[in-house]
Amino acid sequence: MKSKATAEITRQKILDIAAEEIHLCGFQACNISAIINKAGISKGALYHHFENKQALGYAVVDEVFAPKMIAMWKPVFSSDDPIAAMTSLFREALNWTDCECISRGCPMNNLAQEMSQVDEGFRLRINDAMCRWQNGIELSLQRGQANGYVKPEINAKQTAIFLIASIEGGYGLAKNAQDIGILSACVTGLIAYLETVVGSRA
């Protein structure tokens, strides 16, 4: 149980459990003991792989939350018609009743709101991921403009920002209200907005 490969497995397990716990109750409220208990490892193991709680948090953002977010949006980033892709992504999200994002909010946004004023490192890392997300949408919209699926006169960057804000805001509201209906209303608004930016080809 002490080879390099198993060490990596241990690290991943810590990362996964920590991500879960952070998503569940936030970074400050989650405690190391809970993580090691759930992961079935010792405190020594955790502190062997991560310098401290902060470093673990940073790693969760970089290696779990950010990749997961990007992966979720892959269909949009690789689509010719970003509006159609986003629409179906939003509709799909409503059916994920089991998805933790609905009851617990978006992990990235949760962390952003909790930590950005307290810890600059978190802010920077989250912002980095958000920028990549925003950039992905922006590029998709521009591609859509080039091939006629998106209205040419809109500002892709501004639109991308507005979309992200509405999405994150919707998740946050729904989480606080514990009401999927809130998310549903946001999706409706989002789709209505998207319809105002469709191009001539669609």
Add this chain to the structure above:
Amino acid sequence: MKSKATAEITRQKILDIAAEEIHLCGFQACNISAIINKAGISKGALYHHFENKQALGYAVVDEVFAPKMIAMWKPVFSSDDPIAAMTSLFREALNWTDCECISRGCPMNNLAQEMSQVDEGFRLRINDAMCRWQNGIELSLQRGQANGYVKPEINAKQTAIFLIASIEGGYGLAKNAQDIGILSACVTGLIAYLETVVGSRA
């Protein structure tokens, strides 16, 4: 310094400073010592007026954050043309460079994202305030529909929810990015959206 009137002043001072600290670094990260130091009072005074930190937090939501939010939206709630009122409110907000809401986010939303999963009491109180806000917008939109300033076919409740989500999302993004440009982009999107729901009379 021990009369009933001065006691109320002390209580208010604690409430104000606590609100500031909570807005600055969140509920969990803010500490009692900092509050009593900034307020220039003793720990005994604080715990004389509030049972514990949690009760203080609840009071801040109920007596500081919620009223401030409602007050800010008064112009919209009392206007015949809610869309025009909201548009000018949003535009106005961009000029409040000094407003803490830009660099520190919306206090209510910050707390919601930080605490709603950790403390049900916070969730309930914040949700209550949010519902009142949402209701105010909803009623304003309906009034607007009645007098022709708002498109009759829209769903007022759904629209109100979407607007709030976009606003809160925008503040959150801007705070995390530390970039007023983000807020500006959201306002642009918000106004564009509002233009799609104007009625025939406007």
Add this chain to the structure above:
DNA sequence: TTTGATACCGACCGTCCGGTCTGTCATGCT
């Protein structure tokens, strides 16, 4: 096989911070 390093264990530590508790003094009612 020896040796060094890596992976991991878990008891223990130290600090921070929310909360308590005793004491004090002004106030206002009787």
Add this chain to the structure above:
DNA sequence: AGCATGACAGACCGGACGGTCGGTATCAAA
């Protein structure tokens, strides 16, 4: 005046929790 009560003051407490540290077991190279 006397006294009860409210409004504070601030030293002290206790527990939770992040972090440490000496030890052990396994693996890999020499």
